Amino acid sequence: MVAQLLARASARRRAARGVGRRMLVVLAVVGLAAGAVAAGAPAASASTLVSGSSAMALAPASAPQRGVNDFTFSSFDGRYELGIDDEGHSTLRTTETFVAEFPEFDQNRGIQRAIPLDYQGHPTDLELVSVTDADGTPREYESETEDGNLVVTIAGDDYVHGEQSYVLTYTQRDVTGYFENTDDDEFYWDTNGTLWRQPFAEHRTTTVVAPELVPALTGDTGCFVGAQGDGTSCATERSDDGGAAVFTTENTELGPGENVTVGIAFTAGTFTPRDMSYLSSGWSWVQLIALALSLLLIVLAIVYRVTRLRDAPGRPTIIPEYTPPPGVDLFLASMVMKKTARATAASFVDLAVRHNIQIVEQEGGIVLKKPVYWLHLLTAQGLNAAELEFARIVFGKDLAPDAWKELKKNDTPLAKALYKLTQATRKRAIEEGYFKKGVSGRSSLLLLAAFVLAGVGVVCGIQAADLGLGGALPILFVFAAVVTVPVVIAISFRAPLTAKGSELRDYIKGIRMYIEWAEEERYRVLQSPEGALRTGVNAPDWGQVVKLYEKLLPYAVLLDLETEWAKVLGTYYESLGSRPDWYGGGDGAFNAYLFASSISAMSASTASSYSGSSVSSSSGFSGGGGFSGGGGGGGGGGGV
Incomplete structure (x- = not known):
């Protein structure tokens, strides 16, 4: 029988089969982003x-x-x-x-x-x-x-x-x-x-x-x-x-x-x-325990978030607001509303409607058809300390009258300066009592535990994968372990709003409500005794209505409602036969639709540019499939 098997062996050839492993894992522990790839x-x-x-x-x-x-x-x-x-x-x-x-x-x-x-x-x-x-x-x-x-x-x-x-x-x-x-x-x-x-x-x-x-x-x-x-x-x-x-x-x-x-x-x-199953090794059991503890840690972080890091209760009912909040700049408002990417654009419009600057739209050239926007400094009077700092970043420290600033698509120095201003505003919001401090001893302990458990999960997963256990399960659980860290950071590291901060948030929500109302509803509010008392507008004095609506335009930009609000404002300009002196652009008669489009385009361009972010044989030998090099062991070598 053996002779027959050996005779058949000479007529058959198969490629050698063997499997080896190398594990490549990139692990950054501070962000823990990792991966692990098995290669044969x-x-x-x-x-x-x-x-x-x-x-x-x-x-x-x-x-x-x-x-x-x-x-x-x-x-x-x-x-x-x-x-x-x-x-x-x-x-x-x-x-x-x-x-x-x-x-x-x-x-x-x-x-x-x-x-x-x-x-x-x-x-x-x-x-x-x-x-x-x-x-x-x-x-x-x-x-x-x-x-x-x-x-x-x-x-x-x-x-x-x-x-x-x-x-x-x-x-x-x-x-x-x-x-x-x-x-x-x-x-x-x-x-x-x-x-x-x-x-x-x-x-x-x-x-x-x-x-x-x-x-x-x-x-x-x-x-x-x-x-x-x-x-x-x-x-x-x-x-x-x-x-x-x-x-x-x-x-x-x-x-x-x-x-x-x-x-x-x-x-x-x-x-x-x-046994090549996932649970055949102690490494896998330790990884599973670490993963289970990580899930428990996330639950604890959620409990901590809703009990200790929740915002202070605000107004029981949101009511419409039709004037800007007093003593609050747009950067601070953006921090409370989590709209910091739109703070710069809103601040430009705010300074414009207050006649500190003029926004000038210049038509694009033949090659670059998009319009170019310029800022023209008129005066720095009436600006508070935060607004003065913003104006100095844009126009220079001396704030020379009649200064001009082109809003370029890529202005790295300006973007970096605005990012620093955003960070400073975050600190100022805490100092002025709008936020509580978001980092505590409990938050740090939760993060430390997340790092430890993620590290254990990654190490054990690498060991289990290196042993070839459970297919892709060890690597899948490695990624799950790594994700624990950013999840815990997102949940347990936040600065909750104080009562003062919640009041400002709900006030601005009231502005959103007013902007989103139908014009008939807005007009009825202005005609009410309370509305006339708070705004000083005697409807139907359309000139006074325009001035009021201009003051709300920066908040419309902040809330990403500038297109709709500029259309409303533009309609009033058109009916009065006037045009905004704080916005220069276009020739000929004023067009409400074009005005709204220009405000929207300028806001979008500014928000995107200055957001302030940064082989063994498969057959046995005795079946007639044997050959040299088809078994285990072997290898090779050489000289040194």
């Missing part, structure tokens, strides 16, 4: 080794290179002790003996050995036990993980010459697999690996099957020799030693890139397969 690298094809500070790619055997790889191996002896642990998982202790023949001149300091870390998509828990020479004398070495391999660099500071021996001993777990096409468990293993540039004058292997596994042997064995994918068979001999079964391969000469793969079949179910 063939476990049985460790094609990249590190030499010094540069990468040494292993070239095909047909392209030999002079240098540190220009030497040979006189022999390779591999001893593989296959056993089973108390949980039914396969175990392997490997002892590899390489005898290298280096030139007598100074070329090499030693060798590198790349050992695949994974088998059939799961880690083998590889542990390097020792690195010595043939006499058992420890050799100097360094090891690192690279492209799914443990790369062991066995070299010292001095050059080595002539015959040198290197003995590596390491252990692994879960090195067998079940193959559906053969319905058996198999130890299907590459020995030296297919990625050596050097030839081996002699190659021998000894595989020792532990006595407790001997009854499960089916009697099927395989041996394949050659380059990757080569199905040429080689002989395997069995002997018994103290109850153990010993399988040896014949003395074989190998060329560069050639390998010997051995296969031993066992009854299906002999070995317990590795």
Whole structure:
């Protein structure tokens, strides 16, 4: 039967299958924005080794290179002790003996050995036990993980010459697999690996099957020799030693890139397969606990928000307001209404309707058809301290009369200065009693806990993903852990409105209500005794109505209602046969629609520009699909 299987093996070729992992995670802890990406690298094809500070790619055997790889191996002896642990998982202790023949001149300091870390998509828990020479004398070495391999660099500071021996001993777990096409468990293993540039004058292997596994042997064995994918068979001999079964391969000469793969079949179910489910690792459980605690932390932050950080109660009922709030500048109003992006545009209009500046619209050129807006300083009289600071930012510290300022699309210095003004207004709003301080000890503790739990979730998720557990679940939970931090910040770091701040907020909401009313409703309010008393407007004196409506235009801009309000205001200008002296633009008769469009365009342009923001075989060997390089283990190496 074995002869038939080996005959069929020479007619079949399959690509090697192996899976390795590397995890790339970018984690910024202050913002914690992170990601984690799993990338595959063939476990049985460790094609990249590190030499010094540069990468040494292993070239095909047909392209030999002079240098540190220009030497040979006189022999390779591999001893593989296959056993089973108390949980039914396969175990392997490997002892590899390489005898290298280096030139007598100074070329090499030693060798590198790349050992695949994974088998059939799961880690083998590889542990390097020792690195010595043939006499058992420890050799100097360094090891690192690279492209799914443990790369062991066995070299010292001095050059080595002539015959040198290197003995590596390491252990692994879960090195067998079940193959559906053969319905058996198999130890299907590459020995030296297919990625050596050097030839081996002699190659021998000894595989020792532990006595407790001997009854499960089916009697099927395989041996394949050659380059990757080569199905040429080689002989395997069995002997018994103290109850153990010993399988040896014949003395074989190998060329560069050639390998010997051995296969031993066992009854299906002999070995317990590795559990690759998400919950099979303690890392996953810790990540889940951290995630659950993060959700609890968010709930606590919400409770803290609604109990300690809620705004003070305002008016029980919003009533219409038709005059600007006294003693409040537009930047402060924008802070209370959370409309800081529109504060600059609203302030320009406010200074204009108060005749401190004039807004001048200039038609765009042939290429740039959009209009250009200029600000013309008329006087600084009547401005409070905050408004004076704003005017100095725009026109200069001396506030020279008749100064002009073009509103450019990209004016970085002005934008930066307005951003600083916004930050200063935020501080001023707290100092003047509109807001409470938003950062407390409880907020800081919540944030600290969020950082700790997010860090635990990220670290455990990386470990679980590196073990290949649960597919994308560990990475999904990593992102969930990272999101906890900004969520906690958004919930528990806010400055709640005081009673004074809530009153101002509701007052401005009253202005919104008045602006959104139908004109008949507004007119009826102005005709009422209270309206006449508060505004001084004797309806139907349309001139006085215009002056009142002009004062509300800055708040319409702040509330993003300038288009509708400018249309109302423009209609009054049109009916009076006048035009606003604070807004210059356009020729000919006044047009209410064009006026509204211009105010809307200027506001939108200003708000956007000056917002103040900143491969193992899938078939078993005994099914006729065996070939060299198709098993686990293997790898390669080179000179140093």
